[in-house]
Amino acid sequence: MPQIYKQSYSEFRPDEYIYAKSKEEVIAILKQYGESARIVGAGITLHEMAVLGFLPHVKKLIDLRNLGLEYVRVEGAQVRIGASTRLREIASNDFFRKDPAFQTVSEAIDSIPLQVANAATLGGNLCSAVPILSMPPVLMALDAELVLTGSKGDRVISINEFYLDYLLTSIQPDEFLSEVRIPTREQAGRNKRASTYLAEKVVAVDYPTLSLTAALSIDKDSKFEEVRIAVGSAGRIPTRLPNTEKSLQGKKFENSTLDKASESAAKEIDPSADLRASPEYRRTLVSYLLKQAVHKCASKIGSGGPR
Amino acid sequence: MDLRFTINGFDTEVEAKAHENLRDVLRRTGFKSVKKGCDVGGCGACTVLVDGKAVYSCCVLAGWAQGKKITTVEGLGSESGTLDSIQESFILSGAAQCGYCTSGFLMISKEILAEKPSATEIEIRKALSGNLCRCTGYAKIVEAIIVASKQQSSSARALAV
Numbered sequence A: 001m002p003q004i005y006k007q008s009y010s011e012f013r014p015d016e017y018i019y020a021k022s023k024e025e026v027i028a029i030l031k032q033y034g035e036s037a038r039i040v041g042a043g044i045t046l047h048e049m050a051v052l053g054f055l056p057h058v059k060k061l062i063d064l065r066n067l068g069l070e071y072v073r074v075e076g077a078q079v080r081i082g083a084s085t086r087l088r089e090i091a092s093n094d095f096f097r098k099d100p101a102f103q104t105v106s107e108a109i110d111s112i113p114l115q116v117a118n119a120a121t122l123g124g125n126l127c128s129a130v131p132i133l134s135m136p137p138v139l140m141a142l143d144a145e146l147v148l149t150g151s152k153g154d155r156v157i158s159i160n161e162f163y164l165d166y167l168l169t170s171i172q173p174d175e176f177l178s179e180v181r182i183p184t185r186e187q188a189g190r191n192k193r194a195s196t197y198l199a200e201k202v203v204a205v206d207y208p209t210l211s212l213t214a215a216l217s218i219d220k221d222s223k224f225e226e227v228r229i230a231v232g233s234a235g236r237i238p239t240r241l242p243n244t245e246k247s248l249q250g251k252k253f254e255n256s257t258l259d260k261a262s263e264s265a266a267k268e269i270d271p272s273a274d275l276r277a278s279p280e281y282r283r284t285l286v287s288y289l290l291k292q293a294v295h296k297c298a299s300k301i302g303s304g305g306p307r
Numbered sequence B: 001m002d003l004r005f006t007i008n009g010f011d012t013e014v015e016a017k018a019h020e021n022l023r024d025v026l027r028r029t030g031f032k033s034v035k036k037g038c039d040v041g042g043c044g045a046c047t048v049l050v051d052g053k054a055v056y057s058c059c060v061l062a063g064w065a066q067g068k069k070i071t072t073v074e075g076l077g078s079e080s081g082t083l084d085s086i087q088e089s090f091i092l093s094g095a096a097q098c099g100y101c102t103s104g105f106l107m108i109s110k111e112i113l114a115e116k117p118s119a120t121e122i123e124i125r126k127a128l129s130g131n132l133c134r135c136t137g138y139a140k141i142v143e144a145i146i147v148a149s150k151q152q153s154s155s156a157r158a159l160a161v
């Protein structure tokens, strides 16, 4: 470990690793210790943050294993996923493998190294609040809801309202994420819907330089119906692209529509420069990935479009 | 804190600090096959199996492994010293040069062979993307896994007859 990292990691010295027995206990610890208590999924983002020196104040680590939050339940109008469910477990569920409308979930997880996806939890991926992770934009494009459990009971919010700024979410100090709900209301028209995840990486094992998820339907006249597009690594928070979505909705699937949409996407993101790419490169990338993603969805739907 | 887990089939109790990662605890307990590489997940040298699944032991906390079943290279093969077929295969294919990455590659190979015995070369390469080798290149490693998977399926056939 380079010296500078060794120094910062040595500041990460929690004094207790707690296997909480109930959600009441979790809430009580969060209330008592505030910022100095942290929930642990697998601890993979926490490790990275400890290395970067972000966690000198953390004193209590809370493990949720005894709360029974590891499950994927495909119910009538929604899929419920427990916050402690490991990513690989989710990706191997037939629902996310086979249904084109929700395949973006397994595609995104398949892009993460096995040694990470085998341990990492969905709750940890979402609550990291780092804009370069894959699952936030994926679940934004699927219009997911988050169940936040706290001293006042459960509150359900849209994932689109969850991210406020870099490393900052709307979760309250005495709350934790217990469940993710994905609506499946479009099931009637299911065979016309598709979703996909695309990401550019500098090397095979890296965080995405840019990731994009598209979830859309195309009607029998080759017109886009509902369109949802979300991006990661494109600004301080993961975000939907409402203008780009509008530029596609109700329009015919043809080159001129795609050109306009990809111009809109390049304008709509607010990327910064980092070691992976310049803002200009990310704008080029988002235009390109948007077109690719729309084509990929269309071919899943079986809808012929422009060549 | 007191940690209890199974390492290579043996119930083990160790003392660990809340901040410690699984790799450091395993090495301290004597499992030196678990290598220290990049320290931030990505090089794969610290790969171990936890409940049968490959995990970077450097970036999970030791507390997370409480009660789980851990397998390291020391647990491959038999007690009498015969090697596991994947180890044999790495030797025969010349899939190691300096050897530093080898234990991580052996452990990820175990998962590949267990989960998808008939994985194609492309699938194998993709599954290996979280492991780095800086000297032999990957051709021999991929070859070793393909050879082991063929052996595995022919011995499975032999048993079925």
Ligand SMILES: Cc1cc2nc3c(=O)[nH]c(=O)nc-3n(C[C@H](O)[C@H](O)[C@H](O)COP(=O)(O)OP(=O)(O)OC[C@H]3O[C@@H](n4cnc5c(N)ncnc54)[C@H](O)[C@@H]3O)c2cc1C
Pocket (backbone or CB within 6 Å): A038, A039, A040, A041, A042, A043, A044, A045, A046, A047, A083, A084, A111, A112, A113, A116, A119, A120, A121, A122, A123, A124, A125, A126, A127, A128, A132, A133, A134, A135, A175, A176, A177, A178, A205, A206, A207, A208, B040, B041, B042, B059
């Ligand atoms: C080499 C490498 C490559 C990677 N590539 C990718 C990639 O391509 N795409 C990608 O998405 N990720 C990637 N990752 C990151 C990885 O997926 C995340 O670090 C992981 O998903 C985090 O999950 P965790 O369970 O370990 O979270 P933890 O580290 O345990 O938790 C993360 C944060 O969330 C909080 N938290 C956890 N659970 C809850 C909860 N239920 N309620 C409230 N707060 C909670 C914790 O307190 C902490 O602040 C990569 C990681 C590595 C090492």
